[in-house]
Amino acid sequence: MELNIRLRNTKSAIFKGIIVFFAFLITVPLIVVLGYIIKQGIFQVNWHFLTSVPAPVGETGGGIINALVGSFIMVMVAAVVAIPVGMAAGIYLSENPRSKLAYYSGLCVDILQGVPSIVVGIVVYFWIVKPLGTFSSLSGSAALAIMMLPIVIRSTEQTLKMLPDSLKEAALSLGVPYHRVILKVIVPCGFAGILSGIMLSIARVIGETAPLLFTAFGNPYLSYSLTKPMESLPHLIFTYATSPYDDWHNLAWGASFILLMFVLVLNIFTKVLTRKWKVQL
Amino acid sequence: MESTIVKAENYNSYFGDNHVVKDVNISINKNEVIAVMGPSGCGKTTFLRGINRMHELIPNATSKGKILLDGENVYDMNAIYVRSKIGMVFQRPNPFPNLSIYENVVAGYLLNGIKISKADKDVIVEKSLTSAALWKEVKDSLHKKGTFLSGGQQQRLCIARAIAMQPELILFDEPTSALDPISTSSVEALFHELKANYTLIIVTHNMQQAARVSDRTAFFYMGELVEFDDTKQMFTNPADQRTQNYITGRFS
Numbered sequence: 001m002e003l004n005i006r007l008r009n010t011k012s013a014i015f016k017g018i019i020v021f022f023a024f025l026i027t028v029p030l031i032v033v034l035g036y037i038i039k040q041g042i043f044q045v046n047w048h049f050l051t052s053v054p055a056p057v058g059e060t061g062g063g064i065i066n067a068l069v070g071s072f073i074m075v076m077v078a079a080v081v082a083i084p085v086g087m088a089a090g091i092y093l094s095e096n097p098r099s100k101l102a103y104y105s106g107l108c109v110d111i112l113q114g115v116p117s118i119v120v121g122i123v124v125y126f127w128i129v130k131p132l133g134t135f136s137s138l139s140g141s142a143a144l145a146i147m148m149l150p151i152v153i154r155s156t157e158q159t160l161k162m163l164p165d166s167l168k169e170a171a172l173s174l175g176v177p178y179h180r181v182i183l184k185v186i187v188p189c190g191f192a193g194i195l196s197g198i199m200l201s202i203a204r205v206i207g208e209t210a211p212l213l214f215t216a217f218g219n220p221y222l223s224y225s226l227t228k229p230m231e232s233l234p235h236l237i238f239t240y241a242t243s244p245y246d247d248w249h250n251l252a253w254g255a256s257f258i259l260l261m262f263v264l265v266l267n268i269f270t271k272v273l274t275r276k277w278k279v280q281l
Numbered sequence: 282m283e284s285t286i287v288k289a290e291n292y293n294s295y296f297g298d299n300h301v302v303k304d305v306n307i308s309i310n311k312n313e314v315i316a317v318m319g320p321s322g323c324g325k326t327t328f329l330r331g332i333n334r335m336h337e338l339i340p341n342a343t344s345k346g347k348i349l350l351d352g353e354n355v356y357d358m359n360a361i362y363v364r365s366k367i368g369m370v371f372q373r374p375n376p377f378p379n380l381s382i383y384e385n386v387v388a389g390y391l392l393n394g395i396k397i398s399k400a401d402k403d404v405i406v407e408k409s410l411t412s413a414a415l416w417k418e419v420k421d422s423l424h425k426k427g428t429f430l431s432g433g434q435q436q437r438l439c440i441a442r443a444i445a446m447q448p449e450l451i452l453f454d455e456p457t458s459a460l461d462p463i464s465t466s467s468v469e470a471l472f473h474e475l476k477a478n479y480t481l482i483i484v485t486h487n488m489q490q491a492a493r494v495s496d497r498t499a500f501f502y503m504g505e506l507v508e509f510d511d512t513k514q515m516f517t518n519p520a521d522q523r524t525q526n527y528i529t530g531r532f533s
Contacts, residue, residue, distance in 0.1 A: 022472075074288070098340070169335065169371060171377070172335065172338060175389065177361050
């Protein structure tokens with residue numbers, strides 16, 4: 001009996017050791033990758049780097065302002081479309097989980113989430129780029145919006161589903177009409193969760209290259225136009241990292257560092273805000 | 282002559298094909314406290330939710346017959362109007378977690394977009410919280426979230442929220458079943474005071490509670506209204522054998 005218990009304790013200890021080891025192990029690649037990018041990129045970043053366009057071959061210096069502005073504009077335009085549409089769909093799915101429409105649109109959301117981003121790019125190419133006859137930042141935004149939708153929809157749906165029905169009943173029993181119940185009670189109570197979904201979807205698409213390859217295309221000059229090709233951070237990294245010039249490689253490392261920092265800050269920001277705004281049920 | 286405030290005429294409720302409330306006829310007077318008791322699944326809550334048309338919010342739920350509020354059938358009125366005229370307090374306290382205590386009390390106005398002045402709001406908040414016997418406890422923390430209160434305080438906050446809309450009738454759906462004994466007695470004490478201004482219908486499966494708080498008691502069994510009489514009469518000398526069996530604890 002004594003021995004048996006000691007054996008059990010040993011087994012438990014071994015099991016615990018194994019999970020702790022793997023939990024530690026998964027942080028290693030992350031730290032290595034982060035460290036490497038920071039090491040390569042941090043010294044490229046200075047005021048000049050952030051405020052000027054890339055220099056032509058043979059000239060030193062140059063920056064990534066065109067990609068910073070481009071990524072910002074494209075993600076913002078995509079967000080303006082994807083957030084309201086995604087939230088509306090998410091509200092519908094959480095409110096009518098048993099309807100036929102919810103079943104099929106839920107299925108579509110799952111499939112959309114699994115569609116490779118390059119395929120989204122091709123589709124947008126045939127839908128928008130070809131008819132318009134030109135690469136444009138608008139088509140890039142469209143591709144990014146499609147990528148954002150499933151994340152916004154699912155996070156809205158999941159968040160709202162967790163809210164107790166009693167909350168809705170409380171509002172309805174006061175004679176509050178349905179649309180106000182949703183807008184004034186349900187959405188505000190789930191706001192932290194919805195917001196974190198939105199932030200994560202932005203963090204997700206800001207690093208997308210594939211859907212931009214044949215939509216926004218890229219542009220070595222600074223452009224604000226929605227109807228002209230536009231540079232983006234990931235696309236700039238792709239172009240400059242695959243070039244044969246050392247100067248351009250450095251530019252790509254610098255841009256990688258900026259992109260990484262942006263995603264990191266966005267994630268931390270989301271965590272802090274969600275904690276702060278979380279409604280105590 | 283006492284005036285009737287609520288009257289059910291051949292009222293029936295269904296969940297799909299399931300007939301849960303069967304042909305109920307009942308007439309409730311102003312400023313009465315009515316207890317509705319019966320074993321689980323007897324249709325008492327469903328009946329209650331039929332009065333302010335909350336029943337129909339459940340998918341597949343339907344109803345037949347009439348519920349007259351001041352002589353007018355609620356099923357001919359706008360559901361939203363009906364619900365704003367009839368207050369409701371639920372089994373579990375459900376203050377709005379995103380609103381402060383103050384905002385919770387005037388939630389009926391805020392959420393409906395009814396504009397009232399700050400001074401009016403202050404008056405309503407103080408009056409409602411006083412009626413709900415909560416004012417003294419929360420008057421210094423009105424702008425804290427309502428969810429920081431204890432269960433009993435939250436339930437009284439929900440009562441204040443219902444009172445703030447100045448309803449004639451307040452429905453209570455097992456209002457103390459999620460509360461500890463001390464909170465329960467504080468809520469029960471409140472019923473006696475509310476009686477002066479409101480009509481209360483209280484669903485409970487606690488017989489002692491029915492006996493303690495109500496003027497008249499309705500006993501539901503298997504969807505039927507078996508007996509409706511003075512509470513004293515009902516507990517000392519019930520007319521129906523099923524009521525007798527229930528109050529003597531042959532089933533619960």
